[in-house]
Amino acid sequence: MRVVLVYPGITMEGFAKPATRPKTGYVQHGLCHISAALKNKGHKVFLIDLRQLFDWQELPGIVRRIKPDVAGITVMSMDFDVAVESARIIKETGKDIKVIVGGIHPTIVESDFLDNPWVDYVFKGEAEMTLPEILDDLAKGNVKDKTVTGRMPDLDSIPFVDRELFGVLEAPWVPFLKMPFITTVAGRGCVYNCNFCQPAERKLFGAKIRRISPERLIEELRFTKNKTGLNSLMIHDDCLVEDEKWVERFLGLYGNKDLRKPFICQGRADIIVRNPALFRDMKRYGLALLLIGFESGSQRLLNFLRKGTTVEQNYKAAGICKRLGIRIFANFMLGIPTETREEALATVRMIKKIKPYVPSPAFYTPFPGSDLFEYCKKNNLSLITKHSDYKRDPVSPKIKGIDYDFLNKILSEVKKLPPSVRLKRKIDRLTLGRFNKELIRKYNPPCI
Numbered sequence: 001m002r003v004v005l006v007y008p009g010i011t012m013e014g015f016a017k018p019a020t021r022p023k024t025g026y027v028q029h030g031l032c033h034i035s036a037a038l039k040n041k042g043h044k045v046f047l048i049d050l051r052q053l054f055d056w057q058e059l060p061g062i063v064r065r066i067k068p069d070v071a072g073i074t075v076m077s078m079d080f081d082v083a084v085e086s087a088r089i090i091k092e093t094g095k096d097i098k099v100i101v102g103g104i105h106p107t108i109v110e111s112d113f114l115d116n117p118w119v120d121y122v123f124k125g126e127a128e129m130t131l132p133e134i135l136d137d138l139a140k141g142n143v144k145d146k147t148v149t150g151r152m153p154d155l156d157s158i159p160f161v162d163r164e165l166f167g168v169l170e171a172p173w174v175p176f177l178k179m180p181f182i183t184t185v186a187g188r189g190c191v192y193n194c195n196f197c198q199p200a201e202r203k204l205f206g207a208k209i210r211r212i213s214p215e216r217l218i219e220e221l222r223f224t225k226n227k228t229g230l231n232s233l234m235i236h237d238d239c240l241v242e243d244e245k246w247v248e249r250f251l252g253l254y255g256n257k258d259l260r261k262p263f264i265c266q267g268r269a270d271i272i273v274r275n276p277a278l279f280r281d282m283k284r285y286g287l288a289l290l291l292i293g294f295e296s297g298s299q300r301l302l303n304f305l306r307k308g309t310t311v312e313q314n315y316k317a318a319g320i321c322k323r324l325g326i327r328i329f330a331n332f333m334l335g336i337p338t339e340t341r342e343e344a345l346a347t348v349r350m351i352k353k354i355k356p357y358v359p360s361p362a363f364y365t366p367f368p369g370s371d372l373f374e375y376c377k378k379n380n381l382s383l384i385t386k387h388s389d390y391k392r393d394p395v396s397p398k399i400k401g402i403d404y405d406f407l408n409k410i411l412s413e414v415k416k417l418p419p420s421v422r423l424k425r426k427i428d429r430l431t432l433g434r435f436n437k438e439l440i441r442k443y444n445p446p447c448i
């Protein structure tokens, strides 16, 4: 079959600017996995990355050129409107094209699509095993229900992600990492139970965490390195360091001369405090930046969020990272339901003390499928009126009872970085940034 996958990523970034289609950007791993699984079964796979289009008018012509039998659209909550508009245009361009939506939003809020005339099937869960079977059934005219549920694959048995699908170079978003840079996701699921996220992720990936074996990841990195080169890496897992044994085994293999490149991943304050030796080893093998969800400087709110960490651990973890020379990317939230001004100030004070390399603030956003979303619904707190509001950037108000002007005022304090951090960033930019620019100049990504 001819399958076109659609990445509707314009909610945040918009369409391409006149005369310049982006040469860099992140890839969407779900679609890259689906592409690999379908190609493996002999299907012909195409991609429409809306970020590469100048406007909606381009879409019908592209669909006519591809002549797909099936269109698969991935949908995060904030991309809902764009996804539905894509489905409408695709269906109106070719009424026989079967449109399937999948990803976190259809998995959690299936009902958003059930009455939609442009969507033929709503796919819940993971697709590598089940989507190829659905395509076989579609060819035989055998798919009756609008909702389809995917089986969970064994991550070591599925093909490597199709990194070429997107035709853009991934680019590190920090100046001290060199291209070629790639992102990868080593596991699915999360053992933690934070109420701002769960149980949505458990509904998508199941209750148990599954992770690719370190050996298989190394095999994939080596394969990628031989194909496109590899100078730095981000492992996107929600909490990679949760399985300390896995990390040790991975490091043992990754540390092996040819592969050892700087990498970024996500950690947790309690794990850093419990096992600093693990992070010392990670630093030795290339950990260049560690994302940590500090979330709040109020213990009451950390408990309310079911984060499972303490404010004291936040400070201690930051101290350990400083001593080990690991740069910190500090995720934290303001505007949590029930948060007082004093608690918001405590969070800002904490971040100022920690002095992270990147302070990354968010306004708490109630995402569908999470327990805190249900709490906001029950207490009539949500100010989200359209799907495109489902982004946690500290810009628009998210819930009632929060003084966002006050939050913006106290946030400006965190944005004023100490001179030492500003200088370090400038040096990073000057020394390593130019390698990346040269690579992007050389590279001409194919555009549809």
Ligand code: B12
Pocket (backbone or CB within 6 Å): 009, 012, 013, 026, 027, 028, 029, 030, 031, 033, 034, 071, 072, 073, 074, 075, 076, 077, 078, 100, 101, 102, 103, 104, 105, 123, 125, 126, 127, 128, 131, 185, 188, 189, 197, 200, 201, 204, 236, 237, 238, 367, 368, 390, 391, 392, 393
């Ligand atoms: C990597 C990542 C990012 C990266 C890359 C984002 C991207 N567009 O790919 C970055 C850091 C840029 C990012 C940013 C954001 N992210 Co993010 N991100 C993730 C993360 C950690 C991994 C995603 C991933 O690759 N998973 C692995 C792949 C294999 O899984 P998958 O994509 O779900 O795909 C499988 C199935 O869903 C299904 N499937 C998916 N699509 C389709 C389509 C079809 C047709 C079918 C049949 C099946 C199908 O099959 C796939 C293979 O089995 C997830 C959490 C998680 N663990 O998944 C959050 C997550 C997706 N992000 C989230 C959010 C909120 C954001 C932001 C909006 C945050 C913000 N700044 O406000 C931004 C949005 C940026 C953007 N424009 O897209 C939420 C989404 C919640 C929601 N309800 O929408 C998640 C779930 C985290 C969370 N729990 O809150 N993110």
